[in-house]
Amino acid sequence: MSVVALIVAAGRGSRAGEGAPKQYRPLAGQPVLTRTLRAFLAHPEIDHTAVVIHPDDEDLYRASIERLEPDLTGRLLPVAYGGETRQDSVRNGLEALATTGAETVLIHDAARPFVSAGLIGRAIEAGRSGASVPGVPVTDTIKVTGPRGEVVSTPDRSTLRAVQTPQAFPLDLVLGIHRKAAAANLHAFTDDGALAEWAGLAVQVFDGDRDNVKITHPADFTEAERRLKGHSMTYVTRLGTGFDVHAFAEGDHVWLGGIRVPHDRGVLAHSDGDVVLHALTDAVLGALADGDIGTHFPPSDPQWKGASSDRFLAHAAGLVRARGGLIDHLDTTLLCEKPRLGPHREAMRQRIAEIAGLRLDQVSLKATTTEKLGFTGRSEGIAAQAAATIRLPEVES
Template structure:
């Protein structure tokens, strides 16, 4: 717990969850052995005292709220929840005002529909506030972004390298964000960071996590349930695990084309990679590393190049298969590291999207994925720009036999 400063928390749980399509608001649905809201409360309680955690709710949900928090009454006595407003912005302001008498130094503002928040993300936000007025967790945008006109016709492609998906908790100096909310009361902003942007103050981005994506629709709940199951398994079985590592190496030559697929991302280039599938050298070598860690041979044994059903196939199929084999054995992927070896194309601008894509395929946090690149100083076939090589390492935790 950070004790050098007083940390306030506002958890916004006032929404009706109409898009979730269920009579029970999503924040009160059970995820494992506790509600979505309870998951959030427990995580933030590890970083501040209970009296600094202010929940903003809908008074019409009183009975659900009581059921959700009754287990905290003795061990984690929370202040009474405050009613939300007509908008999220007004709800946050109500929460900040209720917290003001505690005089926190900083405040973390979090959406209750993000139960996958983790300690490391919270700590990164708090650490960034030592040098910035605001800090928010974000994820790089992996997909190509198109802007369209009123007819749905594409008007331009927006470069994604500088784009980030915002998450919560968003952290701020308490007085700064309270003043900003009061200054812009009645106006509409998409998130709390936007208020500081409007005042000209800096807000820095820190690494978020895919587990922290917002639950909006019913089909999002399955992803969150998988996270909860994995978390419970980690808490229950960690002492009985053994760790294994595996490595992979792969090479593909260039062929005529206009892009390469690398770690699941289309990278513009004057050539493509030649292979039976989409020739994604990054995912191929990572698949081999994971298979190696669990003693399951190599990619060619599971997906023979002589089998025509894999001709032109996307390589995420192979990587998902390797990850599924780990899960079937009750294991988990601890971390993976991929190195792409080439003179061209330039890999650096695409590594954030590559990390995000690999994390999504493996269903792990993006901070457990590393993708980097190097050259061979113009030596060998990669130095002659004849192709790309890749090597990878994977760490796996399996139940001890």
């Protein structure tokens, strides 16, 4: 039975921070995609491999396959081009494979370069029987929460699995499912197993591999580099703090945590006056011992007039990555009588995580009043204090 692999590499990888899409970034000297492709092209049971890429990435793709051994590139099929969503990209790739005569297809994320030959073999065996996905047991207790953050239920973790790729299917079956979903104007499925469930098919879970990690955030690159180098890197933990304040002025909104919050006042500031992002930026710079926000973005420079403060925090986070470091946690307390933080807290946490390239659970955001005391208590202004915990490679003396 002929087997093909479809590598999905059309995403932008925005959570990995600034730079090229993550599948083309170097990992121990080779692009992530090169490492992923080698695992499939070298597997004796894979007949051919195809890649779905973004139309703008042809040069990056060519540079990636140039790193492959000549005897492997002969098993590469022409590329397919991605669509608006991952689901669209997978469907485009499957359509390109429809004329190959293959019976089984393995669909794999390009950002999982540690896929093993054993896992690929298990996927092939499972895919010959029907829709199959690899999964690993969940070790943490999982809570289902409601709209106010309250716990709704605690599922039995012995029944839970964290699903990975490659996911395996009979080619005709999964292509038919994708066509059916597209005809129904459904395009948001991020997992082909979930799409098969939607179509009413039984989906089997076979043994995954805990080493088959997906590179998503900047910290994942550091961990992957360390793993490939075969030794543990020693880090030193740094803590930095930041504080920012702005007086209220005429206006109808304030910027907080990268979110536009309606308010009966604005703030007096050179940039957009986002006290949360300003305090966080100073906290990260403080942990780096690299000056403060005014050093990097002087208010005397007209280019920062009205600037969006997400640029400041992204810059500070980029400095951490440039030094081979990791941001472990960002914590902020907003000090004001109004506006209320509650309705906007989760949106702000999500935006901060996006700017800094972190997971949501690495961002904390709180608020307090000052019991009507001081300038914040008199509603004359707004303030924020922040702390950042980072790790930097230890420098030997």
